[in-house]
Every structure is written in C-alpha cells, then in structure tokens.
Amino acid sequence: MQRRILFLALLFLVLFSPEALAATQVRLFGYDQKRGAVVVYLSKALPWRTLRLSQRDRFVVDLPKSVYLGSTSQLSAIPGTNVASVRIGQFEPDTVRIVLDLKSPNTFPVELETVSKDLVRVVIRTGGQMAQSGTKNDEKEVKVPSPPATFNIEQVELRGDEVIVHSKEKLAASVNRFNTPPRVVIDFEKAGLLPAMRNKTLRGGKNIRSVRLLEENERAKLVIELAHRDAKVDVSAGTTVWRATISRSKPVGESGLFLRRQGKGWQMVLKADDEVSFKIGRLSGNDRLYLDVTGGSFNLPRDSVYVDNGIIARVRVGTQDEKTTRLVMDLDQPVKHTVKLASDRRSILIGISPDAFEEKVTVDPGHGGRDQGARGRFLKEKDVNLQVALRVQRLMEQSGINVQLTRSKDVEVMLRPRVGMGDNNDSDVFVSIHANSFSNPGVRGIETYYYNPTSLPLAKAVHSHLVRTLKRPDRGVHRNNFVVVKYNKMPACLVEIGYLSNSEDEALLASKVYQEKAASAITAGVKDFLRDRGPRQ
Ligand SMILES: [Zn+2]
Structure with a gap:
C-alpha cells in the first residue's frame, strides 16, 4: 500500500508581526503517516512540555514561546490509533497547545528533530495502529493495517x-x-x-x-x-x-466593535448578534488585556485594529476555538478596566481608563478665620480664595485628580502646617490661591509666584492659563520666598488672581463667573504641568 507522507492539514499563511517574528512559529501541522506520528514543524527549536490530562482522555503538548498564526485547527481521527482528534491552537499568548483527544488514556513519546537550520519538527508518536494503553509506539513497530474494503x-x-x-x-x-x-x-x-x-x-x-x-x-x-x-x-x-x-448565520446587523470616549478613558462595546458570555483578564503583566467571547458572531476585522488613542494601542482579533473569539488589547499604559454584559446579553461593555497613580494636588486657599487677608470695599480675600479653591477642587476631581484642601471652610491655618499637609499627602503639586492688594488702586491684574527653580514650569503653566482665561493684565511670574512656596517638597506656586484694591478687579472677583474661570485656568495649568512632567516615577 501507499506510504506517502501525507499531511491532512493546512499550511497557514504567516501574518508577520514583530512579536510573531520573535517567537517560534508553527509552520505546519499534520499527521505523518510514514512516521506514524503527529508532526508539528516549527521555525526554531524550543523546549516543549507534555501534559497528560488522562481523566479527560487527552494528551497535551505545549510549545512555549511559540505562536500559531492560524485559527484553531483540527485533524479528525487517526485511523488505527486511539486518537479521536487532534487540535492545535494558541492556548496562551505565548504558548501553542496541541491536544490529542483520546478514546482511552495513553501517552506518546514526543521528540524534537532538526530538519534544517530554520526548521525543526516536534514528533508525537501516536502510531498508526491501535496503541495499547500505557505502551509506547516505536516508529519501527508502526504497522498500518490494510484499509477495509471501500x-x-x-x-x-x-x-x-x-x-x-x-x-x-x-x-x-x-x-x-x-x-x-x-x-x-x-x-x-x-x-x-x-x-x-x-x-x-x-x-x-x-x-x-x-x-x-x-x-x-x-x-x-x-x-x-x-x-x-x-x-x-x-x-x-x-x-x-x-x-x-x-x-x-443570522444576519450580522449592528454587530461589531465600537469605541467611544468615556471620561478619561474609552469604552469599548462589542456587539454580537446573539447572546454571549465572556471572560476578561490580563496577559503578561499589565500591558495586555484579553477578552474571550463565547457564542454569538460579530463583524470583526481579522487582524489588528490600530486604535492608538493613547491608552489602547491596538486590538487584535483571533479565534480561540470554534465558539470563542479572543480580543487582545495592547495597552500603552497601565489601565483599570470595568466590564459588564448588557441586559440583552448581546453587548459587552468594557471601560478602559488610565490607572496611573492618582495625581494628587494640594490646593491652599490663602488666609482664613481671623486672618482675613486683603480687604476690598466689599470682599474679604479669605472668602474669595476659598470660593475659587472649592471650584478648583471640583474641576480637578472631575479630571480624576485627587485634591486636598488645606482648609475647606473659614478657619485659620498656620503657614507651615499648610506646607506640611502637602508633604504628608505626597502631593504632586501645591497651589496657593490668593487675591492681592496695593496702595495704588490703579494696579490690577494677575501675578504668580514660585521659589524653587523646579517650580517655575508649574508657575508658568498656571500663570499663562490665568492670563489667557481671565484676560486681565499680565503682571508676570516672580520668584519670592513666601512660606507656602518655599518649603514644599513638590513644585509649588502661589497665584494672585486679581487686586481687591482695584474696583474693577474686585467686581470681577466677586462674580461666580470670574471665580469659575480662575478655577478652570488653575486646573488647566496644573494639568498641563502634570502632563508635561509625565508619569511620576
Ligand atoms: Zn493673600
């Protein structure tokens, strides 16, 4: 009878990606009748491990650090053996798994043979005849029985x-x-x-x-x-x-993968045409998320979707097995995620937002209690400072910044304890909010102070937003040894958002619109500074 080498398998197109190039690739997979073995050709040698899941009548070979770029593939029963089927697929992101479903528990010798410099093969000697439980099949002993009459x-x-x-x-x-x-x-x-x-x-x-x-x-x-x-x-x-x-299959209507902004992050919505179940998890540390979706079908691209939204670099779509689709999200930064199934069980909603450390800002409304600060004709500085600080707190918290106020009501707080609060809280930034006063009522506008040179970028960022937003005269950024900017461990600045001694400025400082604008300018300046500084080490 014929004893040609016969592969009942497919040669998969190799879709090169940098990762795939680095890993060992499965080139070909099949049953080699001549060898009486399931054979897997690989681009380079690797250690493999065998597992025997005998309870489930399975013999499993894992190929670590390897990729299989096809979808899960299957061979049907190998005649004359107790192998009911053979499957190969990407079991884990870096592990290809070959599963032999057996009619009865068994093990098979596994060997690695070098074919050429770039090609090795893993040979799983299943034999071509019924293998006795627990015995090994040697290639020489393989006798393929004559086929039954056809x-x-x-x-x-x-x-x-x-x-x-x-x-x-x-x-x-x-x-x-x-x-x-x-x-x-x-x-x-x-x-x-x-x-x-x-x-x-x-x-x-x-x-x-x-x-x-x-x-x-x-x-x-x-x-x-x-x-x-x-x-x-x-x-x-x-x-x-x-x-x-x-x-x-049922028409795939609105199914697919949709992305939309959600707060600081993104919401990914996977819509299927039928009810689905899912599993979500992390791969290799923190930089990849996967979502395995079982059931339903989707309009999904075969390969990568480049998202590049600063959080998700790309989404890769693959097939885990007949029923399960795997989406792998490559992440640009650490994220936190939420996931839920919509009530119709056809949509999965995944929220992905930066997990970064929470940035912390200490906001210091100047003066308070008996210390009223500057006085205008109607306004006390301590009240204006607190109103603006509370607005800053609200705006920053909306941006996910953790805000601490040195005071949140009309109480007196000494200067050094204010600095201490920022240090104890390990804040990234300290901003002290004041309004000014001068003997010459004609003087008006915005000033910003810093002391330590490392604070200058913060002072400039906040100051430029204040001047731009409030459209008041720019009185500059100055160095001054005010306690609340001098002794801080973190970058610190003190803003004077107008002159209470100037009637025009005072009228503005009294208005909620101006207070809100000042707060949003301070918030924007701090955010610019934090963004330019980059993630904290
Ligand atoms: Zn003041």
Missing part, C-alpha cells in the same frame, strides 16, 4: 447551497470546520470516488465558493470553500443520500 460514492451534486452525495451504502462522515480561510472538510471513511469524479471542482451557491472532490488515503474528501466566515453547516445523513446545507 465503496465508491456514485455522485456528488451541488444544488445552490446544498451539497448532495449519493452512495449505495450509508456514508460515515467526519466534518471539520476551519476558519482561515472559511472552509469545511468532509471525510467519508471507507469511501472512494469514481475516477471521473476525482479532483473535480464544483461551483455555485451563494454561500459556497467551491467544492473540491478528492480521494486521499482511501477516503473520499469534500473540501467546501465557504463564501462567508459566519456560514453555518447543517448535515443530514440518509441511507443513500448525504447532504450538507450551507446557510448564512
């Missing part, structure tokens, strides 16, 4: 999206589905094709691109190329007529 399939028709196979005896078929490209392979055991039918290709149907008729290894084989990835295959077997009907 009979010929009489006719194969393609009527629209229906494949009809006529035979004299009842056909036993194994149906294997592949996703890349979408394809169904049907093996008819113990059946052959009439010579005139061999290697014929039938065309037609809305959901079928083509049907190839093959005879291999004493089996008749139909390879049905599907027009759509979501095509559904229904099979019915009668005594002399066997049918496969290819239909489109």
Whole structure:
C-alpha cells in the first residue's frame, strides 16, 4: 500500500508581526503517516512540555514561546490509533497547545528533530495502529493495517447551497470546520470516488465558493470553500443520500466593535448578534488585556485594529476555538478596566481608563478665620480664595485628580502646617490661591509666584492659563520666598488672581463667573504641568 507522507492539514499563511517574528512559529501541522506520528514543524527549536490530562482522555503538548498564526485547527481521527482528534491552537499568548483527544488514556513519546537550520519538527508518536494503553509506539513497530474494503460514492451534486452525495451504502462522515480561510472538510471513511469524479471542482451557491472532490488515503474528501466566515453547516445523513446545507448565520446587523470616549478613558462595546458570555483578564503583566467571547458572531476585522488613542494601542482579533473569539488589547499604559454584559446579553461593555497613580494636588486657599487677608470695599480675600479653591477642587476631581484642601471652610491655618499637609499627602503639586492688594488702586491684574527653580514650569503653566482665561493684565511670574512656596517638597506656586484694591478687579472677583474661570485656568495649568512632567516615577 501507499506510504506517502501525507499531511491532512493546512499550511497557514504567516501574518508577520514583530512579536510573531520573535517567537517560534508553527509552520505546519499534520499527521505523518510514514512516521506514524503527529508532526508539528516549527521555525526554531524550543523546549516543549507534555501534559497528560488522562481523566479527560487527552494528551497535551505545549510549545512555549511559540505562536500559531492560524485559527484553531483540527485533524479528525487517526485511523488505527486511539486518537479521536487532534487540535492545535494558541492556548496562551505565548504558548501553542496541541491536544490529542483520546478514546482511552495513553501517552506518546514526543521528540524534537532538526530538519534544517530554520526548521525543526516536534514528533508525537501516536502510531498508526491501535496503541495499547500505557505502551509506547516505536516508529519501527508502526504497522498500518490494510484499509477495509471501500465503496465508491456514485455522485456528488451541488444544488445552490446544498451539497448532495449519493452512495449505495450509508456514508460515515467526519466534518471539520476551519476558519482561515472559511472552509469545511468532509471525510467519508471507507469511501472512494469514481475516477471521473476525482479532483473535480464544483461551483455555485451563494454561500459556497467551491467544492473540491478528492480521494486521499482511501477516503473520499469534500473540501467546501465557504463564501462567508459566519456560514453555518447543517448535515443530514440518509441511507443513500448525504447532504450538507450551507446557510448564512443570522444576519450580522449592528454587530461589531465600537469605541467611544468615556471620561478619561474609552469604552469599548462589542456587539454580537446573539447572546454571549465572556471572560476578561490580563496577559503578561499589565500591558495586555484579553477578552474571550463565547457564542454569538460579530463583524470583526481579522487582524489588528490600530486604535492608538493613547491608552489602547491596538486590538487584535483571533479565534480561540470554534465558539470563542479572543480580543487582545495592547495597552500603552497601565489601565483599570470595568466590564459588564448588557441586559440583552448581546453587548459587552468594557471601560478602559488610565490607572496611573492618582495625581494628587494640594490646593491652599490663602488666609482664613481671623486672618482675613486683603480687604476690598466689599470682599474679604479669605472668602474669595476659598470660593475659587472649592471650584478648583471640583474641576480637578472631575479630571480624576485627587485634591486636598488645606482648609475647606473659614478657619485659620498656620503657614507651615499648610506646607506640611502637602508633604504628608505626597502631593504632586501645591497651589496657593490668593487675591492681592496695593496702595495704588490703579494696579490690577494677575501675578504668580514660585521659589524653587523646579517650580517655575508649574508657575508658568498656571500663570499663562490665568492670563489667557481671565484676560486681565499680565503682571508676570516672580520668584519670592513666601512660606507656602518655599518649603514644599513638590513644585509649588502661589497665584494672585486679581487686586481687591482695584474696583474693577474686585467686581470681577466677586462674580461666580470670574471665580469659575480662575478655577478652570488653575486646573488647566496644573494639568498641563502634570502632563508635561509625565508619569511620576
Ligand atoms: Zn493673600
């Protein structure tokens, strides 16, 4: 009998990505009849480990640090062995797993052979005959039994999206589905094709691109190329007529992956056409999130979606197995995530926002209590300072900044304790809010003070926002040894948001609109400073 090397598998197109290039790639996977072994060709040698999940009658080989760039693929039963099926897929992001489903518990020798500089093969010696439980099969001992008598399939028709196979005896078929490209392979055991039918290709149907008729290894084989990835295959077997009907799964309407801004982060919505369940988790530390979605189908791109929104670099779509789609989100920065299933169970909502450390700001409303600060004709400085500080607190908290006030009501607080509060809180920034007074009532406008040179960028950022937003005269950024800017461990500045001794400024300082504008300018300046400074080490 023929003992050609026969691979009942596909050579997968390798979609190169930098990661994939770095990892060992699975080039080819199949059953090698000559060797009596399941063979996996790899781009380079790697250590492998075998696991035997005997309770579940599975023999598992893991290939660490390797990638399999196809979707999960499957071989049907290996005749003459107790191997019911063989599957290969990306089990973990860096591990390819080969699973042999067994009819009874068994182990197989696994060997690594070098084929060439760039090609090695993992050989799982399953044998080609029924392996005795617990015994090893050696290649030399492999004897493939003579095939049982076969009979010929009489006719194969393609009527629209229906494949009809006529035979004299009842056909036993194994149906294997592949996703890349979408394809169904049907093996008819113990059946052959009439010579005139061999290697014929039938065309037609809305959901079928083509049907190839093959005879291999004493089996008749139909390879049905599907027009759509979501095509559904229904099979019915009668005594002399066997049918496969290819239909489109439920229309995939609004399904897909949608991204929208949500607060400081993004919301990713995955809409399916049917109810789904999911699992979410992290891969390799903090820089990747995965979402495994089971059930439903989606309009999803095959490869990467580059998002590049500063938080999510890209989303990669892959297939875990027949029922499970895996989305891997490559992240640009540490994030926190939330996830929930919509009430109709068809949409998964994932919130992704920067987890960064919370930035902390101490806001210091000048004066308070008995210390009233500057006096205008109507206003006391301590009140204006507190009103603006409370607005700053609200605005910063809306931006996710943790804000501490040195006082939140009209109480007296000494200067050094104010500085101490910022230090104890380990704040990133200290901002003291004041309003000014001068003997010359004509003097008006904005001034900002700092002391330590490291505080200058903060003072400039806040000052420029104040001048731009409040549209008052720019009286400059100055160095001064005020206690609340001198002794701080973190960058600190003191702003004078107007002159209470100037009637025009006082009228503005009394207005909620001006107070809110001042608060938003201070907030924007601090945020600019924090952004330019980058994440805290
Ligand atoms: Zn003051």
